[in-house]
Amino acid sequence: MRPAIALTLVITCQLMITVTIIAVNISLPAIRTELRLSVSGLSWAENAYLLAFGGLLLLGARTGDILGRRRTFVAGVIVFTAASVAGALATSLVWLITALAAQGVGSALAEPAAIALIAANVPVGPRRNRALGIFSTTTGLGLTLGLVVGGTLSTVSWRLALLAAIPFGAAILALVPMAVRETERVKGRFDLAGALTCTVGTTALVYGLVRASGEGWTDVWTAGTLLGAVLLLTATVVIESRAAQPIIPLRLLTNRHRGGAYAALLLVGTLGGTLLFCLFQFMQDVLGLSPVGTGVAFLPFALTLLVAALLTPRLPTRPVLVCGILLVIAGALWLTRLSPSSGYAEALLGPLLFLGAGYGFAIAALNLALLSRVPKDAGGAVAGLQQTMVRLGASLGLAGTVTVFTLVAGAGETAELAVRGYAGAFGLTVAFFALALVVALVTLRPSGIADDENG
Template identity: 35%
Template sequence: MPSLPQESIVTTTLPAQSAAPDRRTAPPDVRPDVPARRRVPLWLAIAATSLPMFMATLDNLVLTSALPVIQADLGSSVNQLSWFLNAYTLAFATFMLPAATLGDRIGRRRVMIGGVVLFTAASIGSALSTSSEALIVARAVQGLGAAAIMPLSLTLLAAAVPPAMRSAAIGIWGGISGLGVALGPVVGGAVVEGVSWQAIFWLNVPVALLALPLLLVAVEESRGTWQRLDLHGTLLLGGAVFLGIWGIVHGNDDGWTDPVVLGSLLTAAVLVPAYVLHARGRAHAVLPLRLFRSRGFSSANAIGLFFTLGMFGAVFLLSQYLQIVQGYSPLEAGVRTLPWTAAPMVVAPIAGALVPRVGFRPLLLTGLLLQMGSLIWLAWLAQDIAPYADFVPALAMAGVGMGLTFAPSATAVLDGLPETEFAIASSANSTIREFGVALGIALLVAVFEGNGGELTPWGYDGAIAPALLTGAAAVGVAVIAALFAPGRPRRTA
């Protein structure tokens, strides 16, 4: 990872002791007085915004290795086990856009701090849960807190660092985000085997106690343009996200023709165009349609959807493959995916530093083509039940490809947009990627089961390859979207 020079600093603005401007006539960031300046090390701003985000991404998959232990302890049903994961995902994806809107109004740092506090309180509630129902509720509240953390962390970081260092800083942020996803199953397996499943949630408490003072010291408060709340738009778009993900995660278990599943998906499909009609011509829409005029924003979101659909669905299947077919424990399987899932921590900062020099498109195309090729390679290896050593080069190839995709796509989302719209743009991208993760797992599992696949040592024969090739096809769609990505970054409006 490229080191940041110690002399790199972030200049933040402190409000003077004069009267605040009228919020009805000017954005809250605009102050008529001359601000005082203070100097904050760049690494401190990155740490302050990345640490809470790491905590939120870690908990997205941290329970996957602990589910059998929790089932034995709480007597949970199979449906309740799925809701330990789905409650978090649903709340996380549904409320990111409303959290960004709230941050624009009352302060992004303030809302993010509130998210950290809520997330930590829900973590304590999860650790103290003595029933499946209590744990599901606590996980949903955790998702609410994470919804205020994930997109606003990128927004605050992008606004805090100098424009010349923004791509490199976002690269480091993307690497840490990928590390959180990568270490989720590993940390969960290690903690469960060494301590207990409750300790998974207690780990968040010291992280939060460190993150909160860092946010107060290293990050300046910021807001977006003052505007009216779009309650109707929030309900339409939030309802579409919630019902869409709910239908997707239940499709394989309840059947895609189940009336409730089918009704959820159809309603979500109707709510999306209803939101478009509602948002046309509305400057204060919860997701302004004008953002889609940006090539960077539109192409990065298309890439985010299909890239996460293909890759994270494949990660889910291969982690099960390593346990069921090759006989590794959950912790051992998590460690063996690290050539794939930990590589972005190294590659993403390098890719971020290269964005100003080579542009978005070459990095995105290279990264996505590497991932598509790796999935084809992994499909061939898994189908022939090759030894783990044969998987390592393909896994590393996938990890390098992900690292080359994370940072440029996260930077492209903000390319050319005014800083007042960073929070909304980042939240939209995070929501779409979370939707892609849920859809990818459901779709690849459906292809796996449709080809006769079962979660048994012999049940992967003839089923794992079609599923992974489906993931490769999804990444191929992302390759096409990358062809429309902008070349070099534009100056922020």
């Protein structure tokens, strides 16, 4: 076992997924033109990955617990890489949607297993805390690399953006056998009833939030899907409370400190949806930056996130989390003052530094709180819930952002109206993070999660 190489492989997997997905999103206009897609077809191409990934995360996490996390991790990397190649060869909408959905399946297998492998291959204590801090930096690095690499490749061909997954996947598959040990398998079977209601319910929730961002909260399909999601997830709780081997051990959520950390993670994750929607468009539509220029402009965010995440393991968890939340609130408040005449240096650089440092502190602190000590029989479930909360948070943030944008700016026909909408959306970020601050102060101990191994 080589913990340093194992951690490198886990981070490489996260970068492969993040870079590829960001690159595909940058390439959507080119994909639409070449494949002659309608607006609705393009939206399905954009959301196919998200629906498969968000819906199958918890099932993928349980798969790692039962079949072995290294085996599941490898399977996920193979599926994601193969799906990326298939997507690059797509000649029709159905082909592309199928490939992107398969990417989501691969990610749902690989990501929870990757996080659980850190716990399995790095011993409890300062080394694991440092590893989790490093792992927490992949969000900012993946975002920036995705923008720069994806923007550069998409200027040649959107297909190259998908093929970028090949070198990542090949390197991971070559080194995993010699660097990562297999974890102890949890004896048991899949809770099929819980898996069905959880998977369909989570997929419906993700779809409802995604649809709300495009069609509004009063849309019949949005309301119906969200209601169905609530009913299915409620049924999941009932089923899991009676199951001998639940797909989601409810003790992970009923423990006040761990449940509070998950709730805070959901609220902190909302920044992802708001940041990408608002600042991507502001930088490109108002400042006139190219996709590559936008990636470079995001470097201050990525670098401060990196520094904050690396510092976090050396500091007490709850104070760092509170500091991070306050920094994000300060940065978001600054961005509520955006105007069409705002320039990068005076209006965006400072907020990006605040948001990067704050998000880095908050995410790293919550990862440490949740993953520094993991119940031995539920490592995949802990990691799966962690990833699910981040993704649901981003979907909630996007849906809320678009709602506020529409209320404030309408269709955003002019730059002035659009910027007013962006500013209003960051006001919503302040509200989300203020609530996260309350949750952190009320539920988390100063040192984070309780030290017991039972969650």
